Amino acid sequence: MGKSKKTDELDEVVGAINEMQDKLKNNMKDLIESEKKYRGIFENAVEGFFQSSPQGRFLSVNPAFARMLGYESSQKVVDNITDIGSQYYVDPEDRTRYQQILQKFGKVENYEFRARCKDGSEIWVSNSTRAHFDQEGKVTRYDGIVQDISARKQAEAEREKLEGQLRHAQKMESIGTL
DSSP states (O other), X not given: OOOOHHHHHHHHHHHHHHHHHHHHHHHHHHHXXXXXXXXXXXXXXXXXXXEEXXXXXXXXXXXXXXXXXXXXXXXXXXXXXXXXXXXXXXXXXXXXXXXXXXXXXXXXXXXXXXXXOTTSOXXXXXXXXEEEEOTTXXXXXXXXXXXXXXXXXXXXXXXHHHHHHHHHXXXXXXXXXX
C-alpha cells in the first residue's frame, strides 16, 4: 500500500520547513560571527569610535574613546556625559559648527577642536563623522572616529614659537649689523 497524496504533501511541507530551519540556523551563525568580528574591531581599535545623538548624548563609545577622555569604561562615558556640547566640547561653538557641517554635507572629516577630559584637562582631537538621516532629512545619529592630536598640536605650537624666536634673533642681528 503506497502513501496517500496527503502524506506526500505533508512530507514536502515538513521537508521545506526543515530546509528553511537549516538555512535560518546558518544565517544566524553567520550573523553571530559577523557581529563578533565587528565588535572585536570596535572594542580593540586604537582610535576612539562613537555614536551620538543630535541632542547631545553619546549612544555608545569604544574603550579607546573612554581611555582618551580618562574614563574607566565606555559605559561611564555614556552615563556621565549627558550634554556633549557643554561637557565634551571646550568651546560649545565648535559643536554648533560641527552640527551645521553635518546637516549640510552629511559628513565631516578631520574636524579639530579641544575636548574636555574627565579630570577637566583638555586635549586636541580630530573628528571624522557621518550623519544618518531619516526620510524627512532630519539627523537621527552621528557615527564617528576620534583621534587625540594633542602631541601634534603641541609640536606645531613649539615650532611656531621657535620660528618667532629665530625671526626676532635675525632682526636683532640685522640691527646690530647696521
